[in-house]
Amino acid sequence: xxxxxxxxxxxxxxxxxxxxxxxxxxxxxxxxxxxxxxxxxxxxxxxxxxxxxxxxxxxxxxxxxxxxxxxxxxxxxxxxxxxxxxxxxxxxxxxxxxxxxxxxxxxxxxxxxxxxxxxxxxxxxxxxxxxxxxxxxxxxxxxxxxxxxxxxxxxxxxxxxxxxxxxxxxxxxxxxxxxxxxxxxxxxxxxxxxxxxxxxxxxxxxxxxxxxxxxxxxxxxxxxxxxxxxxxxxxxxxxxxxxxxxxxxxxxxxxxxxxxxxxxxxxxxxxxxxxxxxxxxxxxxxxxxxxxxxxxxxxxxxxxxxxxxx
Numbered sequence: 001x002x003x004x005x006x007x008x009x010x011x012x013x014x015x016x017x018x019x020x021x022x023x024x025x026x027x028x029x030x031x032x033x034x035x036x037x038x039x040x041x042x043x044x045x046x047x048x049x050x051x052x053x054x055x056x057x058x059x060x061x062x063x064x065x066x067x068x069x070x071x072x073x074x075x076x077x078x079x080x081x082x083x084x085x086x087x088x089x090x091x092x093x094x095x096x097x098x099x100x101x102x103x104x105x106x107x108x109x110x111x112x113x114x115x116x117x118x119x120x121x122x123x124x125x126x127x128x129x130x131x132x133x134x135x136x137x138x139x140x141x142x143x144x145x146x147x148x149x150x151x152x153x154x155x156x157x158x159x160x161x162x163x164x165x166x167x168x169x170x171x172x173x174x175x176x177x178x179x180x181x182x183x184x185x186x187x188x189x190x191x192x193x194x195x196x197x198x199x200x201x202x203x204x205x206x207x208x209x210x211x212x213x214x215x216x217x218x219x220x221x222x223x224x225x226x227x228x229x230x231x232x233x234x235x236x237x238x239x240x241x242x243x244x245x246x247x248x249x250x251x252x253x254x255x256x257x258x259x260x261x262x263x264x265x266x267x268x269x270x271x272x273x274x275x276x277x278x279x280x281x282x283x284x285x286x287x288x289x290x291x292x293x294x295x296x297x298x299x300x301x302x303x304x305x306x307x308x309x310x
Contacts, residue, residue, distance in 0.1 A: 065295040066173060067125075072288025073166040074121035076281035077137060081117040083274070084110055099149060109147055116140050130174040134167045158211035159282050165204025166289030172197040172299075173292055198299030201289065202242070206233035208286045209249070212256075236293070239302020246293045253290075257283040 061068075084091055088110070095106040116136045123133035141160050145151035175194050209229050229252065235245035261283060263276035298304050 062295070065291055069288045069291035069295065070124055070127075070170060072284045072291065073163075073170055074124050074137070074285070075288075076163065076278075076285040077117040077121045077140065079277070079281045081114045081121075083277075084114055095147070099147065101147075109143075113140055113144065124170055127174060130170065134171045137167055138164060155211050158207040159279075161204050162206070162208035162211075162286045162289070163282060165201045165207070166285050166292075168197055168201035168204060169289045169292040169296075172201055173296060195300030198293075198296070199239075199301040202239065202293060202298060202302075203237050205286060205289045205293070206237055208253075208283065209233050236290075236298075239298035239304050242298035242302060242304055243294050246290045250287055250290045250294070253283055253287050257287070 091110055092106050095101040095109065096103065099106075101109065117140055120133040120136035120140075123129050124137070141163060142151075145156065145160065150156040172194050175197065210233075212226075212229075229249070232245045232248050232252075235241055236249065257280055261276045261280035263273050263280055266273040266276060
């Protein structure tokens with residue numbers, strides 16, 4: 001309040017700091033500033049720092065990530081084709097003796113696998129006819145499962161689901177929309193198709209880790225590692241902080257692969273060498289799928305994308 005003198009008489013005038021009523025002195029029940037002492041806010045802050053670090057340190061590698069991911073995905077097929085070629089007689093003997101293949105059918109089976117794996121893997125690397133190449137490699141996974149009698153082996157089944165997940169990621173990365181559609185049928189845009197394939201790829205990729213969880217002896221260390229790994233796999237599947245959880249799995253699986261599936265340290269005549277070698281290259285394939293996920297992101301059907309919308 002202030003007093004002013006006008007023509008010999010005092011006049012008391014009131015001053016209103018907000019004459020138009022824009023301010024709101026009443027407390028609001030809406031959004032409040034984040035409390036830095038809140039444990040959830042601390043977790044979010046750490047997550048943001050990790051995401052920023054991944055973006056910064058992956059920049060030099062970013063142009064090469066698609067090629068690295070594709071190579072790691074198909075390297076298991078290259079290795080398998082080489083193994084069949086170098087062990088041709090042993091492969092024929094196994095198929096004819098234990099799988100009861102006829103003489104000519106066993107030859108055709110092995111030849112089909114070699115040709116399709118080499119040609120389709122090369123097509124994936126060169127980004128040519130990717131749809132047909134992915135279908136060819138998918139057919140190899142199924143045919144080998146039935147041919148070698150491993151389709152009902154639980155560990156083999158989970159591993160190959162993850163390999164298929166890597167192939168789905170390749171398909172998603174190079175997906176193109178078909179311009180020709182059947183008249184009268186609803187068409188799905190490239191973006192819609194891609195987000196569904198990315199979802200399928202994310203979910204399939206984590207089955208390898210589930211296979212690790214159900215085999216071997218349990219210990220305290222393994223229990224803790226399984227809980228942490230399962231949390232990261234769940235985050236990948238639902239697309240929550242997908243890039244850094246996928247990066248975490250890439251690091252963990254790479255370290256695990258080198259120390260557990262060290263086939264090079266086993267004598268060449270030891271039968272365990274081939275099994276370790278097979279597991280090693282299959283794990284590389286899943287790592288490649290996770291690298292593509294880091295490069296592309298989780299897609300539209302994910303928690304990360306929904307958070308951008310709301």
